[in-house]
Amino acid sequence: MRVITEGKELDDNIATQAMKLVMLQKPHLQIQPTSISSIPDLLQYSDDDTIYIHHNGARHFTTSTSMGGKVRTYDSLNLTPTTNLLQQITAIYAPNNNSNHPRIQQMIHTRIKHKQKGSVDCGVFAIAYAVDLAFGEDPRDIANIAYSQSCMREHLAAALSSGTITQFPRRRNLNSIMKSSLRIVERDPDKNDTEERRGEEGTTNDQRDVGGGM
Numbered sequence: 001m002r003v004i005t006e007g008k009e010l011d012d013n014i015a016t017q018a019m020k021l022v023m024l025q026k027p028h029l030q031i032q033p034t035s036i037s038s039i040p041d042l043l044q045y046s047d048d049d050t051i052y053i054h055h056n057g058a059r060h061f062t063t064s065t066s067m068g069g070k071v072r073t074y075d076s077l078n079l080t081p082t083t084n085l086l087q088q089i090t091a092i093y094a095p096n097n098n099s100n101h102p103r104i105q106q107m108i109h110t111r112i113k114h115k116q117k118g119s120v121d122c123g124v125f126a127i128a129y130a131v132d133l134a135f136g137e138d139p140r141d142i143a144n145i146a147y148s149q150s151c152m153r154e155h156l157a158a159a160l161s162s163g164t165i166t167q168f169p170r171r172r173n174l175n176s177i178m179k180s181s182l183r184i185v186e187r188d189p190d191k192n193d194t195e196e197r198r199g200e201e202g203t204t205n206d207q208r209d210v211g212g213g214m
Contacts, residue, residue, distance in 0.1 A: 004157045010123030012036040015053045018127045021165040022134045040087040057084035061126035068139040071107040076116040076125035114146040128168040146171040
């Protein structure tokens with residue numbers, strides 16, 4: 001647990017424990033254990049929808065899934081897939097994975113919009129992607145999720161302690177924060193019409209700036 005709370009790189013055991021919690025809540029999913037040795041021959045082809053957390057052989061975790069009818073990968077740093085990672089994906093998702101010419105109908109390397117900060121939280125993000133997929137998030141929408149990175153490790157540690165895992169916290173929507181902080185100002189009858197119009201125009205411009213920045 002200290003690996004999680006002290007901000008260190010996660011290991012394959014933590015990823016596997018997290019996925020076991022997912023399977024307890026989603027028993028229809030059969031998720032293979034993550035291995036930091038990254039040996040593709042240890043992986044089995046899955047003909048059902050599945051999720052997998054990969055170690056790419058270069059100190060980095062990514063997530064893949066076949067949910068939604070296509071094989072998709074999710075990488076919190078948008079790195080180019082390593083040869084080892086591609087071999088793992090082939091082993092899990094290609095029907096003839098024991099031949100020299102594997103076939104995957106379509107594979108999409110999803111471009112993550114909100115990447116992780118720093119270099120040690122890839123494992124936490126990989127678990128978060130996997131949990132969201134298991135809990136029914138559309139595979140096409142994962143790329144747009146903005147996680148609250150400062151809260152993710154605490155969330156993971158709590159899940160492993162309690163034996164129940166839930167979706168990871170998101171950042172609050174800036175638009176919602178701005179709207180909730182607006183105060184209703186009573187109209188001042190002593191103000192002249194010009195001042196009121198100027199004030200209204202200023203408010204409109206502020207709102208437009210917030211909307212345009214999203």
